[in-house]
Amino acid sequence: MKSATIIALRLVLGGLFLAAGLSKVGAPLQTLANIYAYQIVIPDWAANTVAHALPWMEILLGLAMIAGLWLPVTTGWIATMLLGFTALTAQAWWRELPIDCGCVDLSTLHPALAALSTPGGAALRNIVLLAFCAALLLLDRKKSSLAK
Amino acid sequence: MTRKTWLQIVAFPLAALVLGFATDTLFPDGFTPDEQPDAESEFARITWKETEPRVQAGEWLLVDAREEEHYAARHIPGAVSLPVNAYPEMLEFFADEHGTTTTVVVYCGTEDCDMSTELAMRLRDEAGFGDIRILDGGFLAWQREH
Numbered sequence: 001m002k003s004a005t006i007i008a009l010r011l012v013l014g015g016l017f018l019a020a021g022l023s024k025v026g027a028p029l030q031t032l033a034n035i036y037a038y039q040i041v042i043p044d045w046a047a048n049t050v051a052h053a054l055p056w057m058e059i060l061l062g063l064a065m066i067a068g069l070w071l072p073v074t075t076g077w078i079a080t081m082l083l084g085f086t087a088l089t090a091q092a093w094w095r096e097l098p099i100d101c102g103c104v105d106l107s108t109l110h111p112a113l114a115a116l117s118t119p120g121g122a123a124l125r126n127i128v129l130l131a132f133c134a135a136l137l138l139l140d141r142k143k144s145s146l147a148k
Numbered sequence: 149m150t151r152k153t154w155l156q157i158v159a160f161p162l163a164a165l166v167l168g169f170a171t172d173t174l175f176p177d178g179f180t181p182d183e184q185p186d187a188e189s190e191f192a193r194i195t196w197k198e199t200e201p202r203v204q205a206g207e208w209l210l211v212d213a214r215e216e217e218h219y220a221a222r223h224i225p226g227a228v229s230l231p232v233n234a235y236p237e238m239l240e241f242f243a244d245e246h247g248t249t250t251t252v253v254v255y256c257g258t259e260d261c262d263m264s265t266e267l268a269m270r271l272r273d274e275a276g277f278g279d280i281r282i283l284d285g286g287f288l289a290w291q292r293e294h
Contacts, residue, residue, distance in 0.1 A: 028172060029262050036233045036266065044215065044263070052168030053161065060160055060167075073156040 002139055009136045010065050013078055013129060018062030020103055024055035031055065038088050039097060057081070071140055079133040086126040092119035191254075191268045194281045196224075196290050199253050208251045213267035214287070224255065224290050232256070232263040236274055243275040255283035255290075 024031045032051040035042065042050075061081070064074040085103070103122055115121040202208040203226045210227040212219045219229040230242055246252075252271060256263035264282045271277040283290070 026171060026175060028168070029265065032262055033266050033269065039233065039235065048262075049165070049168075052172055053164040054168075056167040056171070057160060057164035060163055064160075070156045073153060073160075077157070077160055 002143055006136060006139050006143065009132050009139075010068060010071075013075075013132055013136070014062045014065030014067075016062070016129070017058045017065060017078060021055045021058030021060075021062055025059060026055075028052050028055075037097070038092055039095070040088070040091070072137065075133050075137050075140075079130055082126045082130050082133065086123050086130070089119045089123040089126065093123055190272075191265060192281045193284045194253060195284050196293065199281075199283060202251070203253070208253055209246055210283075211252055211254045211267070211271075212287075213254050213256045213263040218257070222287075222291075224287065227255070230267065232267045232270070234270075239270060239275045242271075243277065248276045248278060250277070251279040251281070252277055253281045253283050255286045257286055258288045259285050261286055 028048075028051040031054060032047055035047045035051060057077075058081075061074055061078050064070060065078065097119065103117065116125045199208065199210065203210045210224060212223050212227045212229050213232045214229075215231050216229055219227075219231075223229070230238070234242075252268075254264040254268050254271070256267075264286065268280045268282060271280055285292075
């Protein structure tokens with residue numbers, strides 16, 4: 001049962017990160033535009049570096065998560081990135097910036113999920129995914145200690 | 149934490165950085181359809197030779213998309229500063245002040261910089277400007293000639 005839950009959490013987190021990365025890769029200009037849309041103080045060189053590295057970081061982490069590779073480190077990175085995304089989207093929501101989150105558009109799955117692509121919705125979604133990360137780490141640790 | 153864990157932690161951002169910049173080098177026009185190539189091709193590029201007389205005559209508006217510090221340090225004479233990450237209110241003010249029927253020529257630092265295209269997209273989509281061009285070679289090309 002625990003193994004099935006771990007696999008399900010891995011597939012959800014990995015799948016979302018992989019989809020997010022694939023939607024951005026090869027279009028650094030669009031990613032850069034999404035970063036600037038958040039209206040945060042960031043030097044151009046840093047924004048440019050993030051625009052280039054972020055899609056691949058999401059793809060690599062997504063693949064590693066699905067494959068179950070280096071699970072504690074992969075989960076830690078995903079949680080760190082989700083924390084960053086949550087802070088970004090929450091400040092955009094607080095400042096009422098008229099932007100979408102620049103993340104995976106879940107309205108393609110169902111129109112009712114469109115709200116999850118707004119800054120406030122994305123912040124909530126990220127908090128849920130952070131809880132998934134915590135659950136995954138906890139279950140994986142328990143499973144490892146039982147195996148010893 | 150063990151050395152192996154640290155190596156695993158560093159491996160992800162390092163690989164992402166290498167892949168990110170390698171992709172950009174190998175596919176400078178991007179490979180996600182309907183995004184970068186279209187955005188680039190929508191704005192005509194124009195040389196300084198063609199731009200200079202129209203700017204001097206006050207017919208066209210020359211816009212510097214770089215950060216304000218760079219504009220303050222040096223800019224092309226006649227250019228006004230509108231950083232690419234300007235607040236939407238600033239874009240609205242800019243549109244009210246100059247009128248959206250004005251022809252705008254945008255430039256940033258170099259030939260490869262993305263800021264001019266990005267600002268051009270914002271001027272079109274958020275401020276409603278209809279005729280926007282991009283200065284070929286950017287500030288660097290102008291600097292080489294002056």
